[in-house]
Amino acid sequence: MKESKDKMIQMLEDMMVIREFESTVQKHFAEGEIPGFVHLYLGEEAVAVGACNALEEKDYITSTHRGHGHLLARGGDVNKMMAEIFGKATGYNKGKGGSMHIADVSLGILGANGIVGAGLPIAAGSGITSQILDTGAVTLCFFGDGASNRGTFHEAINLASIWNLPVVFVCENNMYAISMPQYRSDGRKGQNIKDVSDRAVAYGISGVTVDGNDVMAVNEAVTEAVKKARNGGGPSLVECKTYRHRGHFEGDPTVYRSDEELEEWKKKDPISRFKNLLKDQELLDDAEYDELKEKVEARIKEAVDFSQNSPDPDPSEVTTDVYYGEGV
């Protein structure tokens, strides 16, 4: 019970870190301090945290354009992350990647990817390395409902299936590919099935759909899939139904969905739900929660201070890192 309590509190804290981090990015983006595009993970925290907590250190993940949550859940350094999003030299990618490409390769993160669906074949390839070098590593591939309509989805899952690769494909179904609904009974839709996981059967792999706003449900399903993959049972597809609180990117007027729909989903907010569950089970009280919140806020504030006080990349950096280990 002690271990599971610690793990549950840790998962709550991880989700709170993502929430605070993303809310802070939202604010500084609005103030014009952050260039480019940002795609926030607000509302989807339970997926990254539930899934990444099913992994071991040697495992890998592939992330997406909405990737801050994945990196944070995998243990990313908030200072280096925020500095990258601010475009500073001290960022994870030396200011060359930004929000959409933020990654810590040493944590087994095989890039956050600006091309929707690009991570699936990369994850399959990571699975090939596990087989060829017999590493025992499992690769967890995050992708969205939008990506599930790309050819990469088909080709990568088929390859993983025929070669029995140790890959867990985690579909974050946040209901919209920008403005295109994943499924509706009538009107515009991206696909004619309610559950993306229905597609698993076509590849001869197991597929489940879970409540993506329930961190324990996500963790349980992904833990099972990871265990299966690690034991030679091959790939699985785990669909987590969730919802983004913000638009596709900051600045998206979200004309394609109603305020009522958003409010309904906010009632199912993954963090308040999990906090209430922990309180009901007497694993957390209000004072402990407030303490946690203060700690998280201080951490993110420090990350902003670090970023604001960090230098811009040197102009000479424009042409470095084009080739690995070669200056220019």
Next chain:
Amino acid sequence: MSKLTYAEALREAMAEEMERDKSVFIMGEDVGVFGGCFGVTGDLVERFGEDRVRDTPITETAIVGSAVGAAMTGSRPIAEIMFAGFLGVPMDEIFNQAAKMCYMTGGQAKVPMVLRAPNGAGIGAAAQHSERTEAWFVHVPGLKVVYPSTPADAKGLLKSAVRDDNPVIFFEHKILYNHKGEVPDDKDFTIPLGKADVKREGKDLTVVATGILVTYALEAAEKLAEEGIEIEVIDPRTLVPFDKETVLDSVEKTGKLIIASEETKRGSFTSEVSAVVAEEGLFLLEQPIKRICAPDAPVPFSSALEKVYIPGPEKIISAVKEMV
């Protein structure tokens, strides 16, 4: 030294690298029991097993995308795309994933992979199976582009490509697969990427040629020598990085430059060589550069048309005679 075909030399390079390094593996369509569409992988599946010589379904996107993922996690994949004309299918995986991963991660990620692709026309395979696509990749920062013209170069360059920590697009000309030549047996024989080779020395005119056009330029050189014209033939061997010094040194000596390639002319590798020489060696030239390429049209099917389409030795000979 052994006398090997270009295809055998490539196979030997792969076998040696797989013996040397257990992280090296092969994947592609029909590379296993079938031995490769052009027989290049041959018996490698019998020697290394199905785990390391992986037959894939028809799935170019997953072949290249998974090569990227394998390379990022400690493997050194050699992926075969059956024809260079199929490289458009996995283009995102090449130019957005393989090529940019190192830069986008600020130098954290390395992608040591080789993508082998049979290039070129001459077998009546029509437009989609005769493509020469090297220029597409020359344009992309983060990729290296290799194109050997002899069996020895094929072996030495492929071994270097496998050992390189960056994505390498490795073009092989279909007509060259059966060409024979002396190939060093030394398991540590490699040819550095970025080093051109002067295939024949000459004082009167410089021909920079790639792929099968190196063979044609050397044939032309033999005939021209009978008439007392000595042309210098340079094979860049790697298009990226490009050894411009060797070319500029030669142009300084001869003052005349022909660039010959089987590519369609517009926006080809010959355009790049021309631009580099114009920027850095314009006053070394005694007269304008000439380029010998295929016309800006898809490769025709009929042998009668294909013969006209492909630039052969006679085109080089007449261009040289116009210039000297």
